[in-house]
Amino acid sequence: MIAPSSAQSWLKGGSESHLARAISLEFRWGRSKMMCSRMRFRNALGSRLFRWCSRDKHTSVRKLLEVDGISERSKLLNKVPVLMGYSNTQYLMEQERVRKESATELISVLKEIDFAEISAKFPCIKIGDSSPIELYDDSAGPSPANVNDLSISEESSLITQHISGEPAVDGEVCPELLADATTADGNVLDKSKRCLPGEPAFVTEACPESLADATSPDNNILDKDIRSLPGTTSKQYRKLEDGGFHTIRKLLQHFPRTYADLQNPQGLIEDGQYIMFFGTVISSKGVRIRSTLGFVEVVVGCSIVEAKLSSSDVSCNSGAEQKQRIHLHLKKFFSGQRFSSQYFLNCISSKHKEGDIVYVSGKVKKVLSSGHYDLKEYTIDKLEEEEQQSTLLDGKPYPIYPSKAGLEARLLGQSISRALKMLTPDIDPIPPEVLTEFNLANLFDAYMGIHKPKNRDEADFARRRLIFDDFFYLQLGRLFQMLEAVGTRVEKEELLYKCENHELNAVGVDQWSPLANKLLKALPYSLTASQLNAVKEIIWDLRRPVPMNRLLQGDVGCGKTIVAFLACMEVVNSGFQAAFMVPTEILAVQHYEHLTSLLEKLDGDECKPNIALLTGSTSTRESRIIRNGLKTGEISMVIGTHTLIADKTDFSALRISVIDEQQRFGVIQRGRFNNKLYTSSSKLSDENTSADEASDSETFMAPHVLAMSATPIPRTLALALYGDMSLTQITDLPPGRQPIETLALEGNDAGFETVFQMMRDELMDGGKVYLVYPIIEESEHLPQLHAAKADFDSIKQKFEGYPCGLLHGRMKGAEKDEALGSFRSGETRILLATQVIEIGVDVPDASMMIVMNAERFGMSQLHQLRGRVGRGGKKSRCVFLSSTSSTLPRLKVLENSSDGFHLANADLVMRGPGDLLGKKQSGHLPEFPIARLEIDGSILQEAHLVALKILGTSNDLSLFPRLKVELSMRQPLCLLGD
Numbered sequence: 016m017i018a019p020s021s022a023q024s025w026l027k028g029g030s031e032s033h034l035a036r037a038i039s040l041e042f043r044w045g046r047s048k049m050m051c052s053r054m055r056f057r058n059a060l061g062s063r064l065f066r067w068c069s070r071d072k073h074t075s076v077r078k079l080l081e082v083d084g085i086s087e088r089s090k091l092l093n094k095v096p097v098l099m100g101y102s103n104t105q106y107l108m109e110q111e112r113v114r115k116e117s118a119t120e121l122i123s124v125l126k127e128i129d130f131a132e133i134s135a136k137f138p139c140i141k142i143g144d145s146s147p148i149e150l151y152d153d154s155a156g157p158s159p160a161n162v163n164d165l166s167i168s169e170e171s172s173l174i175t176q177h178i179s180g181e182p183a184v185d186g187e188v189c190p191e192l193l194a195d196a197t198t199a200d201g202n203v204l205d206k207s208k209r210c211l212p213g214e215p216a217f218v219t220e221a222c223p224e225s226l227a228d229a230t231s232p233d234n235n236i237l238d239k240d241i242r243s244l245p246g247t248t249s250k251q252y253r254k255l256e257d258g259g260f261h262t263i264r265k266l267l268q269h270f271p272r273t274y275a276d277l278q279n280p281q282g283l284i285e286d287g288q289y290i291m292f293f294g295t296v297i298s299s300k301g302v303r304i305r306s307t308l309g310f311v312e313v314v315v316g317c318s319i320v321e322a323k324l325s326s327s328d329v330s331c332n333s334g335a336e337q338k339q340r341i342h343l344h345l346k347k348f349f350s351g352q353r354f355s356s357q358y359f360l361n362c363i364s365s366k367h368k369e370g371d372i373v374y375v376s377g378k379v380k381k382v383l384s385s386g387h388y389d390l391k392e393y394t395i396d397k398l399e400e401e402e403q404q405s406t407l408l409d410g411k412p413y414p415i416y417p418s419k420a421g422l423e424a425r426l427l428g429q430s431i432s433r434a435l436k437m438l439t440p441d442i443d444p445i446p447p448e449v450l451t452e453f454n455l456a457n458l459f460d461a462y463m464g465i466h467k468p469k470n471r472d473e474a475d476f477a478r479r480r481l482i483f484d485d486f487f488y489l490q491l492g493r494l495f496q497m498l499e500a501v502g503t504r505v506e507k508e509e510l511l512y513k514c515e516n517h518e519l520n521a522v523g524v525d526q527w528s529p530l531a532n533k534l535l536k537a538l539p540y541s542l543t544a545s546q547l548n549a550v551k552e553i554i555w556d557l558r559r560p561v562p563m564n565r566l567l568q569g570d571v572g573c574g575k576t577i578v579a580f581l582a583c584m585e586v587v588n589s590g591f592q593a594a595f596m597v598p599t600e601i602l603a604v605q606h607y608e609h610l611t612s613l614l615e616k617l618d619g620d621e622c623k624p625n626i627a628l629l630t631g632s633t634s635t636r637e638s639r640i641i642r643n644g645l646k647t648g649e650i651s652m653v654i655g656t657h658t659l660i661a662d663k664t665d666f667s668a669l670r671i672s673v674i675d676e677q678q679r680f681g682v683i684q685r686g687r688f689n690n691k692l693y694t695s696s697s698k699l700s701d702e703n704t705s706a707d708e709a710s711d712s713e714t715f716m717a718p719h720v721l722a723m724s725a726t727p728i729p730r731t732l733a734l735a736l737y738g739d740m741s742l743t744q745i746t747d748l749p750p751g752r753q754p755i756e757t758l759a760l761e762g763n764d765a766g767f768e769t770v771f772q773m774m775r776d777e778l779m780d781g782g783k784v785y786l787v788y789p790i791i792e793e794s795e796h797l798p799q800l801h802a803a804k805a806d807f808d809s810i811k812q813k814f815e816g817y818p819c820g821l822l823h824g825r826m827k828g829a830e831k832d833e834a835l836g837s838f839r840s841g842e843t844r845i846l847l848a849t850q851v852i853e854i855g856v857d858v859p860d861a862s863m864m865i866v867m868n869a870e871r872f873g874m875s876q877l878h879q880l881r882g883r884v885g886r887g888g889k890k891s892r893c894v895f896l897s898s899t900s901s902t903l904p905r906l907k908v909l910e911n912s913s914d915g916f917h918l919a920n921a922d923l924v925m926r927g928p929g930d931l932l933g934k935k936q937s938g939h940l941p942e943f944p945i946a947r948l949e950i951d952g953s954i955l956q957e958a959h960l961v962a963l964k965i966l967g968t969s970n971d972l973s974l975f976p977r978l979k980v981e982l983s984m985r986q987p988l989c990l991l992g993d
């Protein structure tokens with residue numbers, strides 16, 4: 016590309032030929048920059064020439080052009096084409112357009128110019144450094160059908176690079192392109208051999224070595240750089256890379272969001288409906304309304320099946336099916352002088368030709384004449400490739416891709432098609448026997464089937480395999496990491512055995528330790544069946560020679576705490592220690608009080624273990640005493656917050672760590688806890704201070720981990736299901752529980768009136784009410800939010816006679832305990848609180864909860880909050896008040912679901928499973944949520960079995976080198992903190 020200054024340099028010569036050359040250069044520069052708009056060319060060239068001519072030193076030019084005054088602009092412009100050898104501007108433009116269409120001519124034009132000479136003579140002339148300016152969103156990109164869509168700047172820069180022998184500026188060029196450009200007969204660029212879009216010829220002819228390379232079995236095609244994708248321009252590569260598609264795998268894993276049935280809508284089309292249509296372009300024209308406004312209208316004709324038709328509308332009637340022909344009008348307006356020129360509008364409208372088969376989607380708006388509709392906010396895609404058209408004709412499902420990073424669907428679709436062509440049937444790293452055994456598609460067929468299915472069944476079969484892969488590599492990775500961490504072969508086998516055998520291994524109550532048995536007997540209730548099974552299973556695990564890593568999952572209020580207490584007592588009874596870590600001080604105090612009150616009921620003082628509470632609010636003196644007690648082994652069990660993982664807290668013989676509401680702790684925190692525990696245990700063995708008779712290896716063993724969660728975050732959920740954690744579920748609720756009546760209301764005057772009336776009724780009925788607020792104090796920035804402190808007085812007034820309490824995170828530990836204690840004892844009947852009560856707070860007779868501005872909380876949070884009521888025998892109610900009516904539907908979901916697992920699943924789908932093998936805790940929106948645990952559980956199970964089978968055959972995957980490579984490609988085998 017030639018910089019403008021070059022033209023000025025040519026002008027310095029002052030001769031006619033120099034001037035012609037200058038104009039020629041200027042024209043090319045101007046055209047490449049301006050997409051050949053005649054108007055802009057004239058303007059730009061005219062003003063530039065004028066500037067030159069008006070300068071004194073360019074009198075010679077003026078003379079040459081015979082322009083007398085600078086006002087005679089049009090005269091000057093008419094001279095220019097003549098000097099360039101054309102009769103007038105119109106003709107010049109016409110000729111140049113023809114030139115543009117012929118790459119051969121273009122080369123000859125460019126070859127006329129001796130770039131080396133220009134560069135040498137005029138250092139100010141830079142070759143190939145200007146990027147083309149996009150004047151409008153050419154979303155379609157270079158059309159596969161028309162290679163000339165490549166901008167001249169791009170093409171000329173490629174060729175220029177070749178001629179000047181300089182490296183590519185804009186990206187790699189297929190070597191053949193350059194080779195071809197230098198052929199002796201020159202001047203002709205064989206398009207069939209260029210790396211240009213939509214040219215399959217390239218794949219087979221032009222770059223055979225690159226294809227051979229890609230298809231070589233020992234070359235991992237999937238992890239090839241995206242730039243190995245054939246038939247793609249450097250601009251497209253850049254776009255793909257910017258969209259995160261750095262490898263072929265990334266591209267192929269951009270799965271269709273859905274498939275469209277290649278059938279147009281049936282029945283009545285209503286205004287405002289968002290509909291997809293397939294049809295044929297009937298016309299496409301550009302209309303200039305005035306000098307600054309124009310539009311392009313594409314009319315698409317479609318056949319739809321109409322139920323009730325007037326006879327005039329019916330164009331064909333095949334049996335019972337009546338088809339109606341409708342016309343969709345797709346209009347795009349352009350404003351501004353530049354974009355409303357007829358030439359420009361014609362350029363745009365020519366993109367759609369009569370007879371093109373297109374796929375359009377958008378919002379339908381009826382127009383006056385029957386059978387005609389405007390399509391608003393539309394997208395239009397041409398079904399260009401033969402296979403796409405055959406998709407339409409054969410009634411194959413048509414994949415619809417989710418948009419990504421602003422990449423146009425068409426480019427994505429094309430690139431995926433090209434990537435598919437690179438694949439070979441031997442890309443699958445999973446052994447074929449496994450595929451046969453589990454009835455899985457081969458990976459090659461799976462990619463083909465998901466992107467180009469012949470029918471829905473094929474797409475489903477492919478999807479199944481791809482979901483399998485997601486789960487399989489996840490588990491293979493986790494198990495591989497675990498096996499790496501375990502020393503001996505026996506331990507590895509033991510571990511695999513544990514993972515493989517999910518049958519309930521239990522230790523009967525009669526074999527429990529005396530302490531656990533005594534606690535069980537001291538309970539004021541009987542354990543439910545699943546609570547009992549959970550304890551049996553955990554105790555069985557505690558007696559295994561490998562550390563337990565178990566998740567105890569059960570809905571809010573199902574009674575997990577007592578299960579964990581019993582497990583702790585089992586360990587404490589053998590002289591080991593237990594640590595119980597909770598996320599809040601309130602919860603630590605509650606658990607401590609609960610356990611001590613239960614232990615008080617035990618017969619005989621001699622067996623009562625020494626329990627301590629250690630939180631941030633514990634005084635320094637007391638903390639020192641507790642820490643000392645833990646170090647010496649005097650204290651058997653400690654309940655506390657994350658102070659338990661502080662460096663200075665040491666244990667003498669820690670054997671179990673319970674992490675309550677474990678999703679509240681980050682991966683690193685939990686990892687620190689585990690490491691700490693392990694260190695403590697090892698230290699202990701060095702010092703030989705163990706009171707236990709266990710063998711050395713047992714003493715060295717890392718402590719058991721029992722994590723508890725009511726609403727696992729997606730990451731935990733996925734890990735628990737088939738990661739390295741075993742899962743124990745409590746599936747029933749204690750007897751006498753009644754479902755919580757849930758109501759979602761808009762928090763307007765009427766809504767509040769209803770709620771306050773319900774509250775009055777509840778209080779009169781002897782109930783206790785939580786009022787939950789999103790913030791403590793009113794905020795200027797968020798005036799719509801209700802605040803706990805601000806509402807305190809008005810609630811007190813409104814409910815005179817019913818004492819109110821206040822509980823929020825900014826209160827001191829003792830104040831919080833007091834507020835909760837008063838509510839528990841019934842001293843206060845209304846508790847205004849923030850989300851500090853969200854987890855674990857247990858006031859069994861609290862019977863009503865009202866959540867203000869409920870949309871501010873996440874679904875799982877709301878489920879947890881709701882779990883604070885309905886923990887006793889009294890019928891409870893929960894009201895979620897939304898700030899606006901628009902946020903109400905989301906809250907309504909909670910009206911119908913009281914299943915934390917289901918809600919966590921909904922979260923999983925919304926947030927994605929997160930980076931399961933990394934340290935990233937939070938989820939992210941998935942590119943394509945291909946797997947749903949709710950429905951894909953069986954695939955998950957199979958994947959788990961296959962992973963175990965493979966690792967059972969070869970612990971270090973040495974017998975499956977391709978799987979090992981695949982695993983490392985998918986997930987770096989970084990060790991988790993936990």
Ligand SMILES: Nc1ncnc2c1ncn2[C@@H]1O[C@H](COP(=O)(O)OP(=O)(O)OP(=O)(O)O)[C@@H](O)[C@H]1O
Pocket residue numbers: 540541542543546569570571572573574575576577724725749750854855856857859882886
């Ligand atoms: N089998 C049972 N029968 C009757 N009540 C029970 C039983 N098990 C537990 N409870 C009581 O149910 C209430 C809730 O138990 P707990 O606090 O252990 O629930 P949780 O599962 O930890 O709930 P959250 O996830 O909300 O913390 C407590 O008051 C507890 O004493």
